[in-house]
Amino acid sequence: MSEFERIPSIKKAPDEEYYVPGHRTCAGCGPALCYRLVAKAAGPNTIFIGPTGCMYVANTSYGCGPWRVPWIHAQITNGGGVASGIETAYRMLIKKGKYNGEQPNVIVMAGDGGAVDIGLQSLSGMLYRGHKVLFICYDNESYANTGIQVSPTTPYGAWTTFTPAGEVIPEGRKHFPKDNAKIVAHGHPYLKYVATGSIGYPVDLMNKVRKGLAQEGPAYLHLHAPCPKGWQFPPDKTIEMAKLAVQTGMYQLYEFENGKYTLSVQLKERKPVIEYMKHQKRFAHLKPEHIEKMQAFVDAKCAEVGITVPVVAAAQ
Amino acid sequence: MGKVRRISGCVAAAEAVRLADVDVISSYPIRPYTGIMSELARMIADGRLNAELVYAEGEHAQLSIVYGASAAGARTFTGSSGVGVTFAFEVYSPISGERLPVQMAIGDRTLDPPGDFGSEHTDAECCRDQGWIQGWAATPQEVLDMHLIYYRVGEDPKVMLPQYVCQDGYFVTHILGDVEVPDEAQVKEFLPPYKNHHVLDPKKPQIIGPQIEPCMGPPQQYQRKQAFDNINEVLIKAHDEFARIFGRRYDPFLEEFMTDDAEVVIFGQGAHMNTAKAVAARLRNLGDKVGVVRLRTFRPFPTDEILKRMSRFKAVGVVDNSAQFGISGGAGVLFSEVRTALYDVGDKVRTVGFVGGLGGEMITHDEFLKMFRKLQEVAKTGKVEKRAYWLPFEL
Numbered sequence: 001m002s003e004f005e006r007i008p009s010i011k012k013a014p015d016e017e018y019y020v021p022g023h024r025t026c027a028g029c030g031p032a033l034c035y036r037l038v039a040k041a042a043g044p045n046t047i048f049i050g051p052t053g054c055m056y057v058a059n060t061s062y063g064c065g066p067w068r069v070p071w072i073h074a075q076i077t078n079g080g081g082v083a084s085g086i087e088t089a090y091r092m093l094i095k096k097g098k099y100n101g102e103q104p105n106v107i108v109m110a111g112d113g114g115a116v117d118i119g120l121q122s123l124s125g126m127l128y129r130g131h132k133v134l135f136i137c138y139d140n141e142s143y144a145n146t147g148i149q150v151s152p153t154t155p156y157g158a159w160t161t162f163t164p165a166g167e168v169i170p171e172g173r174k175h176f177p178k179d180n181a182k183i184v185a186h187g188h189p190y191l192k193y194v195a196t197g198s199i200g201y202p203v204d205l206m207n208k209v210r211k212g213l214a215q216e217g218p219a220y221l222h223l224h225a226p227c228p229k230g231w232q233f234p235p236d237k238t239i240e241m242a243k244l245a246v247q248t249g250m251y252q253l254y255e256f257e258n259g260k261y262t263l264s265v266q267l268k269e270r271k272p273v274i275e276y277m278k279h280q281k282r283f284a285h286l287k288p289e290h291i292e293k294m295q296a297f298v299d300a301k302c303a304e305v306g307i308t309v310p311v312v313a314a315a316q
Numbered sequence: 317m318g319k320v321r322r323i324s325g326c327v328a329a330a331e332a333v334r335l336a337d338v339d340v341i342s343s344y345p346i347r348p349y350t351g352i353m354s355e356l357a358r359m360i361a362d363g364r365l366n367a368e369l370v371y372a373e374g375e376h377a378q379l380s381i382v383y384g385a386s387a388a389g390a391r392t393f394t395g396s397s398g399v400g401v402t403f404a405f406e407v408y409s410p411i412s413g414e415r416l417p418v419q420m421a422i423g424d425r426t427l428d429p430p431g432d433f434g435s436e437h438t439d440a441e442c443c444r445d446q447g448w449i450q451g452w453a454a455t456p457q458e459v460l461d462m463h464l465i466y467y468r469v470g471e472d473p474k475v476m477l478p479q480y481v482c483q484d485g486y487f488v489t490h491i492l493g494d495v496e497v498p499d500e501a502q503v504k505e506f507l508p509p510y511k512n513h514h515v516l517d518p519k520k521p522q523i524i525g526p527q528i529e530p531c532m533g534p535p536q537q538y539q540r541k542q543a544f545d546n547i548n549e550v551l552i553k554a555h556d557e558f559a560r561i562f563g564r565r566y567d568p569f570l571e572e573f574m575t576d577d578a579e580v581v582i583f584g585q586g587a588h589m590n591t592a593k594a595v596a597a598r599l600r601n602l603g604d605k606v607g608v609v610r611l612r613t614f615r616p617f618p619t620d621e622i623l624k625r626m627s628r629f630k631a632v633g634v635v636d637n638s639a640q641f642g643i644s645g646g647a648g649v650l651f652s653e654v655r656t657a658l659y660d661v662g663d664k665v666r667t668v669g670f671v672g673g674l675g676g677e678m679i680t681h682d683e684f685l686k687m688f689r690k691l692q693e694v695a696k697t698g699k700v701e702k703r704a705y706w707l708p709f710e711l
Contacts, residue, residue, distance in 0.1 A: 047516050062529055063526050063532055072525055074383075078380035081381050085370070085392075086388045089384065089385035089388035089389060091368070093339060093388070125373035
């Protein structure tokens with residue numbers, strides 16, 4: 001890993017923006033905030049690859065886009081492949097004297113569909129070949145631009161148009177979600193840096209972007225990006241939802257390097273998951289037994305990465 | 317001057333890629349095109365080619381990799397066969413739509429079923445309307461030459477479109493022929509370096525492939541069509557230049573064989589036309605006025621050339637080496653399109669379709685003989701009793 005400049009605080013973050021006004025995302029959009037922080041941390045010598053998803057549809061409608069750096073569309077299936085081609089092309093063109101400049105940062109910004117579901121094969125191919133690419137999943141836990149359909153990262157019990165709750169299926173979404181950071185972390189020999197981030201913790205997020213870009217080879221970041229429309233909470237609560245997800249352990253913030261998890265936020269205690277779920281109408285149909293099932297699942301996920309603090313309900 | 321080597325269609329394609337100084341190649345194995353990539357891998361390992369071979373995890377990834385690499389300013393190459401060609405399908409239109417002059421070799425193979433390795437044009441013809449230049453080479457020499465010509469045409473600023481260079485599986489990919497491999501200086505004179513003005517470069521930021529509104533659809537598609545309309549002019553010029561520099565002259569659209577006073581001709585593309593020519597030559601010895609027309613450029617389909625040059629024949633038999641079920645005319649896509657091209661001459665030229673060589677089967681001398689006899693019968697009577705024949709069952 002090469003040296004990188006750490007951002008000490010939000011006030012000392014760079015002023016320059018590379019993801020600028022002019023897009024058409026929903027009010028309170030978590031993924032758009034992700035993009036802004038990622039672009040700010042990465043700086044001007046960057047090329048973004050945008051597989052189909054919210055950040056393609058809502059950002060580029062009407063033939064224009066909100067980036068001050070190059071951006072190219074990829075299919076929802078092939079963010080990793082397109083990034084592999086761009087990274088290889090620059091490496092070869094520089095080697096052959098056909099391009100006069102520095103190797104650019106190559107960053108894929110994929111949604112959970114493009115990273116965890118239909119795009120997983122392309123991601124894995126890119127990681128295994130060792131391309132120097134930062135692959136980021138902005139996870140809003142559903143296929144949102146198609147009108148909120150279930151994805152592999154949709155939480156257990158969440159309403160989507162493909163997982164409506166009814167008499168026969170009272171919890172709606174029956175499956176527990178796929179954990180992509182762990183899937184990719186263990187089987188790709190050139191992947192030395194995997195981390196999770198959240199827009200509720202922007203300085204941590206930006207430093208993880210810089211650390212990912214400083215790797216000799218590929219890096220993978222999985223970023224939690226609450227979606228007011230899909231999760232059904234008011235648009236001014238996006239950051240609150242992001243923080244509550246971490247405080248309840250619904251989402252765990254860590255870095256994974258050299259086979260070890262390093263926690264990014266030191267919690268003194270965890271709030272019960274209901275403290276997070278009760279604000280989101282996608283969980284409104286759940287019964288106490290479903291909440292219990294969710295709590296048990298989250299407890300186990302926290303234990304996996306070393307979050308051992310007790311769950312403490314707020315005083316009534 | 318180059319030197320003559322006895323090599324297969326696969327090795328000839330690899331030699332062209334080496335001579336074109338390609339930067340990024342993406343590979344995935346499937347018979348019969350695989351030999352192209354094996355040869356390129358060896359060239360890179362031996363230091364004869366300064367390119368990176370990216371091992372894609374499938375054909376869809378192969379096309380994704382060259383899409384990105386071409387958009388970043390690299391000259392690219394990829395290839396496939398059979399179901400590999402169809403697995404990559406999603407990425408073909410984005411490549412031509414973003415006007416990236418990627419080049420892809422297709423060594424023909426049947427789709428599944430029958431799942432054997434045999435050659436059929438069905439795979440490549442599935443992709444015929446995706447905005448790619450497409451043509452068939454019938455010998456290893458023509459393979460090498462067509463790869464070089466297509467890079468030049470596809471990268472021309474008036475065109476900027478991707479290209480499929482197709483060759484019949486085994487009949488060309490694996491058969492040795494004497495090939496004059498040109499030297500690098502000749503190729504340098506013929507093929508200028510790749511220069512795309514729409515490159516992903518942080519020094520000149522631009523976005524490629526944004527979503528558009530319906531009102532922007534017609535002009536965007538029309539621009540791709542206009543680029544396609546420019547191909548013929550550029551193709552003709554490239555063939556003239558090719559002849560000047562390399563001394564080999566091809567007709568850009570239709571190769572005619574013994575057609576001068578021919579009354580009936582077999583029309584088709586690819587290596588089976590070599591057999592057709594042999595049969596035509598035998599029949600000429602018997603005094604029959606027969607010939608062969610071999611299509612070299614399938615996309616854009618040379619409608620005007622066919623109308624202009626083929627309306628002098630009494631009967632045209634179109635051979636399709638592909639399975640296209642339910643297509644108009646009842647044979648294959650070549651038959652359907654030749655009939656359309658000749659529509660304006662009405663009854664003057666009778667057309668008959670023949671589907672043959674499916675699953676990699678030979679189209680035999682005997683079968684071509686039967687086709688010529690059927691065409692002579694049609695020419696004599698002026699009547700087409702049956703529009704299309706599937707060989708060997710119906711003729």
